[in-house]
Each structure stands twice: as structure tokens, then as C-alpha cells.
Amino acid sequence: MSIILITLAVSVLLAFVLGLGLGFFREKFRVDRDPIIDRIREVLPGANCGACGYPGCDAYAEAVGLEETTPDRCTVGGSAVARSLADILGIVVSAEDKVAVLMCQGTRERAPEKGRYVGIRTCAAAKLSAGGTKLCAWGCYGFGDCERVCPFDAIHVGPDGIPHVDYDKCTGCGKCIAACPQKILSLIPRNRVGAIALCSNRNVIKAMVRKTCAVGCFKCEICVRNCPEKAIRMEDGLPVVDYALCTSCNTCVEKCPTNVFKLYERDVFPLGTAAGKAAPPAEKEPAEVT
Amino acid sequence: MPVTLKIFIAALLINNIILMRFIGLCPYIGMTTDVKQSIGMGFAVTFVMVMASTVTWSLYYFVLVPLGLEFLQILIFILIIASLVQLVEFYLKKAAPALYMSMGIYLPLITTNCAILAVTFDNITGGYTFIQSIVYSVGVALGFLLAMLLLAGLRRRVRTSAIPAFLRGNPILFVLSSLIAVSFMGFAGLIK
The missing domain is CATH 3.30.70.20 (Alpha-Beta Plaits)
Incomplete structure (x- = not known):
């Protein structure tokens, strides 16, 4: 019985310490990114289907925010999402569903x-x-x-x-x-x-x-x-x-x-x-x- | 020859982790499209491997053995490696964004890289001391880097050669790797 408790205690303690450490370093090495990327990510549907050619909605939001690609590639969101992304970026798109x-x-x-x-x-x-x-x-x-x-x-x-x-x-x-x-x-x-x-x-x-x-x-x-x-x-x-x-x-x-x-x-x-x-x-x- | 040097040479050349033991082939194939990338990946693996060896060795002998919890090593080691990879990721994102971008999905994949887990287990099963385990992990990691560099260099040539259609892509890479591996067999018997 005691071995189970010790195992549990050690695992939990270790995980807790590692979690705290990671949280600390995350803040220490935080990279401020363009807030426009967060706004773009909010508009995207979050299906993470990859139809845009990026690994997921996060990656696509970053690519659009950095103006590496066009805002009309999200097929799930269709023209509505493309238009709101274009509004955020201040450009015009001609996407159709x-x-x-x-x-x-x-x-x-x-x-x-x-x-x-x-x-x-x-x-x-x-x-x-x-x-x-x-x-x-x-x-x-x-x-x-x-x-x-x-x-x-x-x-x-x-x-x-x-x-x-x-x-x-x-x-x-x-x-x-x-x-x-x-x-x-x-x-x-x-x-x-x-x-x-x-x-x-x-x-x-x-x-x-x-x-x-x-x-x-x-x-x-x-x-x-x-x-x-x-x-x-x-x-x-x-x-x-x-x-x-x-x-x-x-x-x-x-x-x-x-x-x-x-x-x-x-x-x-x-x-x-x-x-x-x-x-x-x-x-x-x-x-x-x- | 001192034992530590023997361990280093053995890990680097004779028992090269990729070419002789076929561990960690995923980044070996995936990250060798470009010499620069493979160097970056090699050093990221080196860093994580040495850190992981240090931490897991200490944890094993100072926590798990006294408490009689040796059976927890797989679980705990994976936890440690995963956290270290996260740490490296945070750091690279801040310090070297270009390297971070070029690594893409492979950095998170170090988390489940069997080469790193294998080294931490080798340290325990090989009965190495603390210093020896660090030397061993550096040797393995540099051997990993060496194999990556060799393949990345060869892939440059592959890109411009006329390869039969059925060998294009990964098949020719495995043929090349097997040839490098055969040449590495020449190192067997280098130390006694």
C-alpha cells in the first residue's frame, strides 16, 4: 500500500514542480507577437482541417498576420471569414464559397x-x-x-x-x-x-x-x-x-x-x-x- | 585509453545511434533536407540529450533508487524529456526565431524522439557514473549530428542526380543510409 502512495506522491510532486518551472520559463521567455494574429485566430473557425495548407488554424492565423499568405484560404469559414479577415488586414478579397x-x-x-x-x-x-x-x-x-x-x-x-x-x-x-x-x-x-x-x-x-x-x-x-x-x-x-x-x-x-x-x-x-x-x-x- | 574516452568514441562512431542502432530515424530523414537545418536539429538534440541525461541520472540515483521506485523510470523519464523540450522550445522562440521556424514540427517531435529516451535508459543499464553518462550522451548526440550531416550533404547530390523513378524520395535515402551504415561498420574493433 505504502509503495502506491509513495509512487503517487513522487509522480505528483515531480509533475507539479515541472509544471511550475515550465510556467515560469514561459513567462520569462515570452515573445510578444502582433496582436492582429490573435484577432485573426478568433475569427477562424478552429476546425484545424488543414485545407488552407497550414498545420492548423493557429499556423494559418500567424501566416495571414505576417502577410505570408492570402486571407481567402479558409474553406470552412468561406467567404464570410475571408471578408472579416480582410477587414482586419484592411484589404479587399474576392472569395466565393x-x-x-x-x-x-x-x-x-x-x-x-x-x-x-x-x-x-x-x-x-x-x-x-x-x-x-x-x-x-x-x-x-x-x-x-x-x-x-x-x-x-x-x-x-x-x-x-x-x-x-x-x-x-x-x-x-x-x-x-x-x-x-x-x-x-x-x-x-x-x-x-x-x-x-x-x-x-x-x-x-x-x-x-x-x-x-x-x-x-x-x-x-x-x-x-x-x-x-x-x-x-x-x-x-x-x-x-x-x-x-x-x-x-x-x-x-x-x-x-x-x-x-x-x-x-x-x-x-x-x-x-x-x-x-x-x-x-x-x-x-x-x-x-x- | 581512459574509460570516458572509450565511452565517447564508442557512442560517437562504433555504436552510432542512427547508423548502427537505427534509433531516431524520424528527424534523420525529416530534417536533413538542408545542411543548416540538420545542424540546428543536431544541436537541439544534443542540448536536450545532455540535459535529459543529467536530470534523469540524478533523479534515478537520488530519488527513485532510495525510494525503491526503479519501475517508474519510463514514466518519469518521458515526463522530464517532454518538459525539457518545452523549455527548449520557449527558449528558441525567444532567442533564435529563424531556427525555431525552420524546425517547425520536428522540435515538438523531439519529445517523443526515441534516441533521447534510449540514451537515458542506456545510462542506467550501462551502469555509468554521472560524468560517464554525460560523456556518453554527448557522444551519442554528436554521433546523431554526424549522421545527420552526412546524409544532408549527400542529399544535396541526390537532388541533382538522375534517380530511377522507383527510388525517388525516401527509398534512395534509405539506400544511402545503409551505405553509410556499412562504412561505419569499419569502426568496429577500433577500441578494445
Whole structure:
């Protein structure tokens, strides 16, 4: 019994003395730093996610305070934090809030698998060992590497086999984008208005695209020809929308034979928010093309 | 040759802590990107190692042994090392901010650096006297610094050479380290 007490007494005494010593030296060697850093740290959300590229909010606050970096790198705080940081520093920022969007609609039914994959159930392993699980080489495998890295619980692989982003929770930190071996998630501004092509298939052979995916872009360029604003162009085999010109006229959405196009503010973004989840819009069946 | 000198040489070259005993590889790989940095890290480790040896040796023989609490050594030694590292951190932040910045995360990592804990245990298991334990820790720390410097120098050359893709990054560093380690085997039998 006494040995336990002695052990306890020695440990506690030692810890106490060391604690006192450290406290004393902390004051003795105190470094006064720019009070602006403390003000910046108060504004930052404190998630310590590292999306800004610094080890944590403290390190980022110091970097911003010393003007080593820009105040718009905090994706968790978004534009609100960026603006208040800019106010503290007396500068102007043009940050916009972004969210992750999956540039693929290849659910299990629409984009068939090329065989039964029995390996390690991560997208990275599937890509490395089997070259992917889908017939489409650009499609989503749906093992949820993005889901596992998300620090905000904002992305989940649904029963349809592709991830769905919860835009109420998504902060646009970009971790899922880095984790996706297919590179088919991208950051898109929250308040974007216009059409968006949700496909990453760059195969130029129409028959190959048709065989591998029901909602794949097979480069017919109907969208490019029909766009009244000439806002769509083909880039690396995929249609790209110029948002300075797009008027959300819905032409490309209606004309696209495989429903690659969606109106971001009507069809994509509301789906990932609480309002959109309450009443999901009825989905149009992919049109048959011969 | 006096015993203390033997202990010093043995710790510095023959039983080099990194190259012969493979302890403390984390800062060895992480902090050798730059010669200046590796010198800074080497001296920080030296300082903490000698301080830790001094304090833990005294504490062991003057407090733990009389009270029969030898089994507490792991716990107490870690506590001492952690506090010393904090102290070094406070001091460096004040006295040498540039060094503090360049060390970044590795300074707190000295807290859990196995090399320092290993030295404090060696002092006890080796049965060294107070002076011998200090000499030993200085020898080990300078051996650490030497290994860091050797690798940092080689990494300069690595940066500009054409290395096969599968060896780029850490693999080539381990190959290099193993070559340095093999050359250090030549020191075996230096003292009898």
C-alpha cells in the first residue's frame, strides 16, 4: 500500500514542480507577437482541417498576420471569414464559397461494371490493381474514398453506387477531390448559375461511350451547335460552359441525347441541400438513341 | 585509453545511434533536407540529450533508487524529456526565431524522439557514473549530428542526380543510409 502512495506522491510532486518551472520559463521567455494574429485566430473557425495548407488554424492565423499568405484560404469559414479577415488586414478579397460536385452520373444501373471486383474495397486499390471496376474508364467506382476522408461528414455513397454531397455540410475543403483517384470531383461556386455537363468520359468513339454508360457524353456536339449564346465549347473531349455567356436557357439540357447537362442552380445544387432533399425533382429517363 | 574516452568514441562512431542502432530515424530523414537545418536539429538534440541525461541520472540515483521506485523510470523519464523540450522550445522562440521556424514540427517531435529516451535508459543499464553518462550522451548526440550531416550533404547530390523513378524520395535515402551504415561498420574493433 505504502509503495502506491509513495509512487503517487513522487509522480505528483515531480509533475507539479515541472509544471511550475515550465510556467515560469514561459513567462520569462515570452515573445510578444502582433496582436492582429490573435484577432485573426478568433475569427477562424478552429476546425484545424488543414485545407488552407497550414498545420492548423493557429499556423494559418500567424501566416495571414505576417502577410505570408492570402486571407481567402479558409474553406470552412468561406467567404464570410475571408471578408472579416480582410477587414482586419484592411484589404479587399474576392472569395466565393465552393462545394464539391461529382462530375459523373454513372450510377450502378447506368454505368455497368466490367466484372466482379473482389479486391480491397477502396477506389484507389481498385484503380491500381484492376484498372477500375467500371466499363467507363473515367467513371466513379463508388467505394467511397471521398466519404472516408471527408472531415465534415458531407459526402456519402448512396444506394445507387455514387457519392452524394450534402451541400449544407460541405465546406469545399477539397479533401475528397485529392482523395478521388478518378479526379471526377470538382469545386464549384455555391452561387453558380448556368448549365453544367456532369460527365468525365473523354472517349472519342461514340459506340464505346454508348456501350459503357447510359449517361455518357459521346461528343455529338449538339449542345455546341444549339446553344443560342454560343456559350458551350468542346475542351479535351468534354463540353465546357462559359458562365459569362450562359443564360440558363435550358436548351442544352433538353437537347442532350444522354442527359449529360443539368442546370446547376435547379437540378444539381438543390439536391444536396436540406430543401432539395425534402422534395427531390422527378428524374427524366435517359432517351434512347439509335 | 581512459574509460570516458572509450565511452565517447564508442557512442560517437562504433555504436552510432542512427547508423548502427537505427534509433531516431524520424528527424534523420525529416530534417536533413538542408545542411543548416540538420545542424540546428543536431544541436537541439544534443542540448536536450545532455540535459535529459543529467536530470534523469540524478533523479534515478537520488530519488527513485532510495525510494525503491526503479519501475517508474519510463514514466518519469518521458515526463522530464517532454518538459525539457518545452523549455527548449520557449527558449528558441525567444532567442533564435529563424531556427525555431525552420524546425517547425520536428522540435515538438523531439519529445517523443526515441534516441533521447534510449540514451537515458542506456545510462542506467550501462551502469555509468554521472560524468560517464554525460560523456556518453554527448557522444551519442554528436554521433546523431554526424549522421545527420552526412546524409544532408549527400542529399544535396541526390537532388541533382538522375534517380530511377522507383527510388525517388525516401527509398534512395534509405539506400544511402545503409551505405553509410556499412562504412561505419569499419569502426568496429577500433577500441578494445
